[in-house]
Amino acid sequence: MKIALVYKKGKRDDMINYHPISILPILAKIFGETSHTSISIIFSRIPDWFHQVSLEHAIYSFIHSLLEGFNRHENVIGIFYYLSYAFDSVDNCIILQKLHFNGISGVLINLIKSYD
Numbered sequence: 001m002k003i004a005l006v007y008k009k010g011k012r013d014d015m016i017n018y019h020p021i022s023i024l025p026i027l028a029k030i031f032g033e034t035s036h037t038s039i040s041i042i043f044s045r046i047p048d049w050f051h052q053v054s055l056e057h058a059i060y061s062f063i064h065s066l067l068e069g070f071n072r073h074e075n076v077i078g079i080f081y082y083l084s085y086a087f088d089s090v091d092n093c094i095i096l097q098k099l100h101f102n103g104i105s106g107v108l109i110n111l112i113k114s115y116d
């Protein structure tokens with residue numbers, strides 16, 4: 001296993017601005033295949049109309065669902081990803097090429113490009 005430090009952003013002389021990554025090609029391939037499958041499953045469950053909804057409406061819908069769950073005394077879970085750090089250690093061009101090669105395009109590619 002090889003560890004490399006990858007510069008993220010900010011002052012280059014501050015260690016907090018570097019991200020350690022391990023070089024494990026086989027794990028990267030497994031992660032890529034798993035991610036592709038997971039993304040396909042997630043996006044296949046999102047209705048077509050959702051992609052045309054504003055951020056304000058999405059937030060309102062989330063809060064509304066959250067409050068309904070609380071009112072019914074249900075367990076409510078929210079999963080959030082801070083994608084900026086997920087892509088710090090890999091060149092974005094490589095990510096975009098691999099995603100495109102695996103059939104991912106459109107809204108998802110634009111979302112990933114927005115974190116550049």
